Amino acid sequence: MARLVCFVVNPLAGIxxxxxxRGSDGSAGLEALRRGARLVSPERARVFAEECKRLRLxxxxxxxxxxxxxxxxxxxxxxxxxxxxxxxxDSWPTNPHDTMETVRACIARGAEIVxxxxxxxxxxxxxxxxHEVGAANTPIxxxxxxxxxxxxxxxxxxxxxxxxLAEWLDHGTTCEGEVVDIDEDAFRANMLRARLYTIARTPCxxxxxxxxxxxxPSTEEEEENKRAxxxxxxxxxxxxxxxxxxxxxTVKAIADELGVEKTLLGVDVVHNRxxxxxxVDEKTLYNIVARHLEGGGRVKIVVTPIGGQGYIFxxxxxxxxxxxxxxxxxxxxxxxxxxxKLSKLKRLRVDTGDEKVDEMLRGYIRVVTDYGEETVxxxx
Numbered sequence: 001m002a003r004l005v006c007f008v009v010n011p012l013a014g015i016x017x018x019x020x021x022r023g024s025d026g027s028a029g030l031e032a033l034r035r036g037a038r039l040v041s042p043e044r045a046r047v048f049a050e051e052c053k054r055l056r057l058x059x060x061x062x063x064x065x066x067x068x069x070x071x072x073x074x075x076x077x078x079x080x081x082x083x084x085x086x087x088x089x090d091s092w093p094t095n096p097h098d099t100m101e102t103v104r105a106c107i108a109r110g111a112e113i114v115x116x117x118x119x120x121x122x123x124x125x126x127x128x129x130x131h132e133v134g135a136a137n138t139p140i141x142x143x144x145x146x147x148x149x150x151x152x153x154x155x156x157x158x159x160x161x162x163x164x165l166a167e168w169l170d171h172g173t174t175c176e177g178e179v180v181d182i183d184e185d186a187f188r189a190n191m192l193r194a195r196l197y198t199i200a201r202t203p204c205x206x207x208x209x210x211x212x213x214x215x216x217p218s219t220e221e222e223e224e225n226k227r228a229x230x231x232x233x234x235x236x237x238x239x240x241x242x243x244x245x246x247x248x249x250t251v252k253a254i255a256d257e258l259g260v261e262k263t264l265l266g267v268d269v270v271h272n273r274x275x276x277x278x279x280v281d282e283k284t285l286y287n288i289v290a291r292h293l294e295g296g297g298r299v300k301i302v303v304t305p306i307g308g309q310g311y312i313f314x315x316x317x318x319x320x321x322x323x324x325x326x327x328x329x330x331x332x333x334x335x336x337x338x339x340x341k342l343s344k345l346k347r348l349r350v351d352t353g354d355e356k357v358d359e360m361l362r363g364y365i366r367v368v369t370d371y372g373e374e375t376v377x378x379x380x
Contacts, residue, residue: 017318119146
């Protein structure tokens with residue numbers, strides 16, 4: 001007998017990333033729609049469903065889902081026919097109420113696990129709905145699609161999520177996962193405030209992210225390590241080269257060394273040690289890069305991995321899009337990380353949403369860890 005799996009897509013998840021909106025919850029998602037942003041999560045849901053089809057999960061499960069882009073459309077586009085619509089949203093755009101109602105309808109019909117496509121906000125809505133209906137122990141599996149994916153209930157990427165689901169169907173093993181609550185208003189104001197929202201059951205698999213985002217401890221040794229990295233990068237910056245500075249405190253230390261003001265959680269552009277663009281969105285950044293390259297200049301991207309997870313692209317820096325990465329090229333990416341941060345990472349990760357670009361980025365890469373010191377780390 002086929003097993004019942006809840007499948008719910010937050011259509012607005014991730015829509016604000018390329019626009020530098022720091023998130024998609026509430027007014028930010030509406031603003032992104034108004035500005036003509038492309039929906040991200042239905043496409044990532046389709047990729048997940050395609051992999052489920054390739055794994056022949058349709059012979060083992062029935063997805064209980066919502067109509068339209070909340071589940072039915074991506075499943076249909078993927079050719080995954082084993083699903084049943086249990087909820088119809090009343091209006092567009094959808095909202096957290098629709099996510100929670102879908103989960104409630106799924107549980108009422110006997111769903112054993114909830115697979116959701118979204119970010120931390122969507123994870124919070126899913127577990128809230130489960131608690132409300134007395135199903136707090138129902139496992140959840142996140143298909144990453146948010147601007148912020150800091151919780152540990154997510155698979156590494158959409159295709160990995162399909163494999164995690166298959167493993168769970170075989171073995172049913174679950175672990176505790178953290179659902180992190182991010183203050184989006186503070187986040188958009190360039191401050192990261194995160195707290196543990198709850199603990200949820202999630203499938204055990206090496207294909208899960210494995211940990212929530214871990215803040216780097218602000219010890220004097222850590223800060224000196226950042227300053228040493230910054231001095232090394234600043235001293236070796238090339239003239240007439242455009243430097244794209246990604247988010248994070250380690251990269252901000254480089255900007256501090258240059259004497260330019262850095263957007264802590266945004267993407268900024270430096271040329272000849274001067275700030276030429278701050279907190280750029282994807283379109284602005286692409287145009288700056290394309291013009292500079294057309295004029296014969298060089299471009300480099302400086303990023304630091306997310307603590308505890310290891311992502312260098314596809315998490316929190318969606319402004320640096322696949323088309324920008326293709327223009328700049330792998331050889332012009334500079335990864336920086338303190339020794340403490342890197343010691344807690346087994347590998348680096350990418351999940352840009354473009355499988356060809358992800359493949360281009362995989363392999364071994366040098367990571368600057370101190371003044372004049374580098375470590376070679378694998379990108380997966």
